Each structure stands twice: as C-alpha cells, then as structure tokens.
Amino acid sequence: DTGVSQDPRHKITKRGQNVTFRCDPISEHNRLYWYRQTLGQGPEFLTYFQNEAQLEKSRLLSDRFSAERPKGSFSTLEIQRTEQGDSAMYLCASTVGLQETQYFGPGTRLLVL
Amino acid sequence: AQKVTQAQTEISVVEKEDVTLDCVYETRDTTYYLFWYKQPPSGELVFLIRRNSFDEQNEISGRYSWNFQKSTSSFNFTITASQVVDSAVYFCALRRAGNMLTFGGGTRLMVKP
Numbered sequence: 001d002t003g004v005s006q007d008p009r010h011k012i013t014k015r016g017q018n019v020t021f022r023c024d025p026i027s028e029h030n031r032l033y034w035y036r037q038t039l040g041q042g043p044e045f046l047t048y049f050q051n052e053a054q055l056e057k058s059r060l061l062s063d064r065f066s067a068e069r070p071k072g073s074f075s076t077l078e079i080q081r082t083e084q085g086d087s088a089m090y091l092c093a094s095t096v097g098l099q100e101t102q103y104f105g106p107g108t109r110l111l112v113l
Numbered sequence: 114a115q116k117v118t119q120a121q122t123e124i125s126v127v128e129k130e131d132v133t134l135d136c137v138y139e140t141r142d143t144t145y146y147l148f149w150y151k152q153p154p155s156g157e158l159v160f161l162i163r164r165n166s167f168d169e170q171n172e173i174s175g176r177y178s179w180n181f182q183k184s185t186s187s188f189n190f191t192i193t194a195s196q197v198v199d200s201a202v203y204f205c206a207l208r209r210a211g212n213m214l215t216f217g218g219g220t221r222l223m224v225k226p
Contacts, residue, residue: 033213042117042204042216043158056213089156093214101148102214104158 002026004105006092012111013082020078021108025094032075033102034067035091036060043091049075082112115140117207119217126195127225134190134220136205142166147181147188148206148214158204164188195224 005024013019025032031050035043046065047057051072061067064082069075079086089109093102116139126132138147149161162172164181172179176193192199202221206214 035214040218042206042218043214044216045213048213091158093158101160101163102208103160104150106155106157109156 004092004094004103006090006105006108008108009106010109010111012113014113015082015084017082018078018080019082019110020076021090021110022074022076023092023094023105024074025092026096026103029094029096029103030072031095031097032069033093033095034075034077035093037089037091037107038087043089046077079110082110084112086110087112115142115145115207115209115215117205117215117217119203119205119220121220122218123221123223125223125225128197129194131191131193132195132222132224134192134203134205134222136188136190136217138186138188138205138207140207140209142209144209146208148208149179149188149190150204150206152202152204152219154201161190192222195222197224197226200224
C-alpha cells in the first residue's frame with residue numbers, strides 16, 4: 001500500500017509565473033487536505049476535499065490559488081502570478097472517514113525568486 | 114477558535130537522556146482529537162499518535178509515552194532514553210471531528226551523541 005505522493009518535490013520559479021502541484025492520496029481515501037508550511041512554523045490549513053467536492057477553504061487561500069480534485073482521486077493546487085511570499089512547503093494529506101488520522105505526503109518545496 | 118501552543122521551540126539533549134515535549138491546546142469543542150507528528154529533515158510529517166477527547170488514558174509505545182490531561186488542556190510527549198535518530202521537529206495538532214488540523218509551532222529536538 002503506497003502512501004501519499006506529491007509531485008514535484010521541489011520547484012523553483014520566478015515571481016509572476018504560474019505553478020501547479022499534484023497530490024495523489026492513499027488509495028480509497030476520500031478526504032484530501034492541502035497545507036502550507038513556512039520556514040520554522042507549523043503547517044497551516046489551506047483547503048480540503050471530500051471526494052471531488054471542495055468543502056472548506058482557508059482565508060490564506062487568496063484568489064491566486066485554486067485547487068481541484070476532478071475525479072475524486074488526485075488533486076492539483078495551482079498558484080497564479082507567484083510572489084516571493086508564496087515560498088513554502090506545500091503539504092498534502094489524505095484520510096478516510098471523519099475521525100481517521102491524516103497521512104501526509106513528502107511535500108513540494110516551492111522557492112519563488 | 115482553536116489554538117495549539119508548543120512553548121519549547123528548541124530542546125537539546127545528550128543521547129540516553131529522557132525528554133518531554135510540552136503541548137497545550139485551546140478549544141471550545143467537547144469532541145476533538147489530538148495528534149503528535151514527527152518531521153525529520155526530509156520534511157515528511159510522520160504520524161505518531163492520535164488521542165480523542167474522551168480517552169484520557171496515557172499511552173506508551175516503546176520509548177514513547179504520552180500524557181493527556183484534560184484538566185490542564187495538555188498533551189505532553191516523553192521520549193525515554195533518547196537516540197540520535199529522534200532528532201527532528203515534533204508537532205502537536207488538534208482536530209475537530211471531520212475538519213482540518215490546527216498545528217502548534219513545533220519543537221525542534223536535537224539529540225547529541
């Protein structure tokens with residue numbers, strides 16, 4: 001049974017460019033979460049999906065951010081017109097049911113120059 | 114609002130010493146879940162333990178033990194006979210049933226040989 005996978009693991013981009021990250025949850029996990037972690041801080045919630053429905057979005061998720069989970073399996077997180085403040089680790093987690101533990105992927109480390 | 118506080122930002126111990134990582138939380142919910150995750154230098158968050166608000170029994174798993182005290186809103190984590198491989202950042206987190214995790218700021222543990 002494979003864990004949560006994320007791609008790419010590292011991304012360097014120039015300010016103003018668009019980037020897209022992918023998350024593949026554990027098979028049959030119906031809930032998928034995105035978090036952002038800046039250096040020296042704990043992860044902060046961005047958004048989550050139950051199947052293909054996006055159920056909650058944080059105020060951190062500005063209009064430059066969009067997330068999708070079109071078929072209820074993998075998810076993508078896109079950042080448009082990146083800014084230096086977007087530099088962070090983007091973590092994905094998945095779970096099944098309402099009380100189960102969230103299992104995290106290895107993260108995508110983004111650096112905006 | 115929910116909040117998790119890890120007052121110790123960094124702890125340094127010598128191998129074989131015991132160490133306790135503190136976690137204090139705030140929530141108005143009567144049903145909630147508490148977690149500890151380990152984040153080694155590779156960046157992936159590794160699940161260690163989950164405890165629900167109705168279960169105040171302490172738990173021991175090998176060299177790890179957890180002390181949950183609802184009266185003081187604390188969920189502390191003790192590593193007995195620490196090892197160099199225990200060096201990592203440890204996060205305490207709080208979750209409402211069905212919702213996202215709220216993380217503390219993390220405690221960086223350095224175990225020196």
